[in-house]
Amino acid sequence: MAKVKTRYVCQNCGYVSPRYLGRCPNCSEWNTLVEEVEQKSAAVKAAPRVTLTGMTNAPQKIDTIEISQTPRVDTKNGELNRVLGGGVVPGSMVLIGGDPGIGKSTLLLQVSGSLADQGGKLLYVSGEESAN
Structure with missing residues (x-):
């Protein structure tokens, strides 16, 4: 499920605020902040981890693991x-x-x-x- 986030962007200078402000603190213009709804995906798949030997750490069955002493x-x-x-x-x-x-x-x-x-x-x- 996507997470909805609201932000306010100044139409004059592009300043971004997490809440509504009557006056833009960056360019000092009044009533230029417009609400924008931003949707973020819930899960971002991480890149696979790679060991020093260059192998990926993918799950393996126990009986397939080679043990070196x-x-x-x-x-x-x-x-x-x-x-x-x-x-x-x-x-x-x-x-x-x-x-x-x-x-x-x-x-x-x-x-x-x-x-x-x-x-x-x-x-x-x-x-x-x-x-x-």
Whole structure:
């Protein structure tokens, strides 16, 4: 269903107003604003999204999707590997959050040490926010 929108256009200078004005604020002429009815279509179809590989994101059946395994680096921590889907993806960034004192820094320092022992390069950045 189309949406009807009313606007008022000055016949002297073309100024457009969403409501009637006796005097045009642009050219200062009186009684030159004339009502025009504008119909807008209800739905505008969006352009298809395209991925970085140039493929469109059209819906696909689950049984037709090909799954390729991304190589992952073992953290030597079984539970963290499980949570990360099998290990850390090279070049990725992982954000760890939680309450103070639950062992985030301890866990990440242990994992960083084991990754460094495997010859990997890593950057460990730590930050803290306060309520004040």
